Amino acid sequence: xxxxxxxxxxxxxxxxxxxxxxxxxxxxxxxxxxxxxxxxxxxxxxxxxxxxxxxxxxxxxxxxxxxxxxxxxxxxxxxxxxxxxxxxxxxxxxxxxxxxxxxxxxxxxxxxxxxxxxxxxxxxxxxxxxxxxxxxxxxxxxxxxxxxxxxxxxxxxxxxxxxxxxxxxxxxxxxxxxxxxxxxxxxxxxxxxxxxxxxxxxxxxxxxxxxxxxxxxxxxxxxxxxxxxxxxxxxxxxxxxxxxxxxxxxxxxxxxxxxxxxxxxxxxxxxxxxxxxxxxxxxxxxxxxxxxxxxxxxxxxxxxxxxxxxxxxxxxxxxxxxxxxxxxxxxxxxxxxxxxxxxxxxxxxxxxxxxxxxxxxxx
Numbered sequence: 177x178x179x180x181x182x183x184x185x186x187x188x189x190x191x192x193x194x195x196x197x198x199x200x201x202x203x204x205x206x207x208x209x210x211x212x213x214x215x216x217x218x219x220x221x222x223x224x225x226x227x228x229x230x231x232x233x234x235x236x237x238x239x240x241x242x243x244x245x246x247x248x249x250x251x252x253x254x255x256x257x258x259x260x261x262x263x264x265x266x267x268x269x270x271x272x273x274x275x276x277x278x279x280x281x282x283x284x285x286x287x288x289x290x291x292x293x294x295x296x297x298x299x300x301x302x303x304x305x306x307x308x309x310x311x312x313x314x315x316x317x318x319x320x321x322x323x324x325x326x327x328x329x330x331x332x333x334x335x336x337x338x339x340x341x342x343x344x345x346x347x348x349x350x351x352x353x354x355x356x357x358x359x360x361x362x363x364x365x366x367x368x369x370x371x372x373x374x375x376x377x378x379x380x381x382x383x384x385x386x387x388x389x390x391x392x393x394x395x396x397x398x399x400x401x402x403x404x405x406x407x408x409x410x411x412x413x414x415x416x417x418x419x420x421x422x423x424x425x426x427x428x429x430x431x432x433x434x435x436x437x438x439x440x441x442x443x444x445x446x447x448x449x450x451x452x453x454x455x456x457x458x459x460x461x462x463x464x465x466x467x468x469x470x471x472x473x474x475x476x477x478x479x480x481x482x483x484x485x486x487x488x489x490x491x492x493x494x495x496x497x498x499x500x501x502x503x504x505x506x507x508x509x510x511x512x513x514x515x516x517x518x519x520x521x522x523x524x525x526x527x528x529x530x531x532x533x534x535x536x537x538x539x
Contacts, residue, residue: 276328407485457519460512
């Protein structure tokens with residue numbers, strides 16, 4: 177087995193694993209290749225023990241080496257063709273690089289934040305290595321990855337610029353979708369960011385705009401703590417966009433109220449009759465204030481979010497979403513006016529139908 181390791185084969189596998197194309201590869205002990213197309217970094221800490229105890233769940237055939245390493249969640253599986261393994265020498269190179277970065281980090285950064293930043297750095301390095309999609313990572317591959325991260329001094333300066341000087345909820349701009357709130361919460365709680373995003377998605381399904389308001393409130397707190405390290409907010413742009421949505425919604429509300437008042441005025445001035453009780457046809461008159469509240473509660477947070485320093489492309493998407501919802505509110509107002517007018521016409525027609533039978537017949 178030492179010869180196999182020196183030739184670049186991962187531990188626990190020999191040259192016998194290289195078979196003919198299309199043939200299922202087998203190890204010395206008849207181990208099947210791993211068929212899992214996701215990373216152990218994502219599932220190892222949670223599902224590693226289950227994979228160790230129940231390796232045949234859902235037809236998964238995992239080598240014992242994978243099962244053992246899954247319990248600590250250190251290594252990733254780039255594709256279905258095999259697993260990525262690092263030698264002790266490569267592990268020591270990574271550890272030495274991280275240690276050199278740690279030695280040059282600003283001493284004013286709290287210890288917990290330093291450890292969290294260094295842990296993320298190590299995971300990023302191993303994620304870059306897993307993207308190479310090789311069963312056995314060579315030393316040259318590792319050196320190329322570390323070269324992309326830069327020398328320890330520059331990497332330490334970059335990490336220090338991203339970290340707050342006080343403990344608490346810190347802004348994380350890595351792998352963000354909107355403002356980085358979910359990534360910041362994941363880093364603070366030390367869980368995977370997908371878990372936080374899934375929870376935020378479910379919260380949004382059940383609470384609607386309340387989730388967006390809570391998201392903005394959390395970002396306001398994180399932004400204040402981050403200070404100069406946080407992206408700059410264009411307050412004038414935010415004020416103009418929010419006031420534009422507010423004034424548009426108020427104008428649509430006023431248009432509906434004025435239109436219904438005009439119908440009542442026309443009946444009183446020209447038909448000399450009071451406005452009838454419309455019942456269901458006059459739903460807009462009864463619920464116009466409630467509709468305005470819901471329109472503002474949904475569109476205003478989206479407009480504010482679109483004016484914030486969100487990731488590239490999302491500002492236009494969120495702006496279009498708020499504008500589309502405002503247009504929908506305008507359609508509801510127009511439909512309500514049409515229903516109000518239809519109710520008035522039906523009431524007038526009903527009165528004429530009662531008068532017509534009593535008219536004298538000609539001839």
